[in-house]
Amino acid sequence: MADVTWELRDLRFGYGREPVLRGIDLTFEPGHLYGVVGPNGCGKSTLLDLLAGHLKPGTGRVLLNTVPAHTLPPAVLAPLAALVPQDGRFTFPFTVSEAVLMGRHPHIPRFSRPSQRDLDAVRAALETMDMAHLAHRSLNELSGGERQRCMVARSLAQATPALLLDEPTSSMDIRHGLATMAELVRLVRERGRTVIAVLHDLNLAAAHCDRIVMIDKGAIHTSGTVSEVLTPDAIREVFGVTAQTIPHPGSDRPVITFTQEP
Incomplete structure (x- = not known):
């Protein structure tokens, strides 16, 4: 099974004159579980559609193993990456x-x-x-x-060697949501898959992901490890809520609590 790497360089995309994503520079590599987080409407689902080759960049590049993703025919894309849409x-x-x-x-x-x-x-x-x-x-x-x-x-x-998932656990109960995330972690650890998941639950992302991409208003606010990205300052700036983080007793990953800002 071939590995899958995506490289995004100065990616910009919009529907008509309405910009959705701007100036995106990212690399998604095998052996990592990436969580994409951000407020509603910030461009997360559009990012997955660009990675899946369903949309053509306005400007910039979305390369799947060095080839523009939107130029690959379905017969070539389907064995490489599976997409789980938000509403199948x-x-x-x-x-x-x-x-x-x-x-x-x-x-x-x-x-x-x-x-x-x-x-x-x-x-x-x-x-x-x-x-x-x-x-x-x-x-x-x-x-x-x-x-x-x-x-x-x-x-x-x-x-496939790569998985793209748009809010894969949003309708699941707690048990099945955790089991799904555990399976994604296993595929990354044991099979070296490239897994990118849009997630709304920041604690679920913190507990399972290797890397976090936080998007705000169509641009990358922060990208890096869980501890680097899911900070109280970043959460307040992007989501408009007060957050506190404490280390999980069984790991160095943060557990996040929230308070609605007045």
Whole structure:
């Protein structure tokens, strides 16, 4: 499995005349779990779409392994990076198993049936996301959190060296949210994957991510380690709330408490 590295240089993007991202310089490398944080509307989801090659930069570059991401055809992109969107919708009433099997399409030759390896990958992904007992359930019958777990399972079945996830745990209960983040950490540690997740829960990001990118008004406010980025000053400047941090008793990672500013 090939590694995936993204390089963003002086990236600028906007919808029409409305700027969304400006002056973005970042590198995302294998073996790291990156958390992208920032207020609503700051450009986080747009950043993922640019990384996935769905959008063309206004100016600047988004390079995936030295090639502009937006120039790569889907057949080349799909085996490299899986995207878990914020709101995964399906037009037809697929079953959970059928939806997860879609993640195997980049590995199945045209006009061929899924191999045993494909079916095994689907089964493993369902078990990892605690969805095996729902394999034959229609997606229309799932709760929001269950549907979200199905979308993550589909990306795991896709078996790509890179994962892009837009708020992957926002609808999940605590147990499944923590289990999902633990699986992302495992993929980074044991498989050397490149994982980039947009997260709203700063404590979830602090507990699991290696690097944090904090975006404010379309620009990078701070980028670096958890301790470098998730500081009370940065949180106040970007989110407009008062924050205090204390070290977690089992690690040197910060635990954050918040107070609404008057």
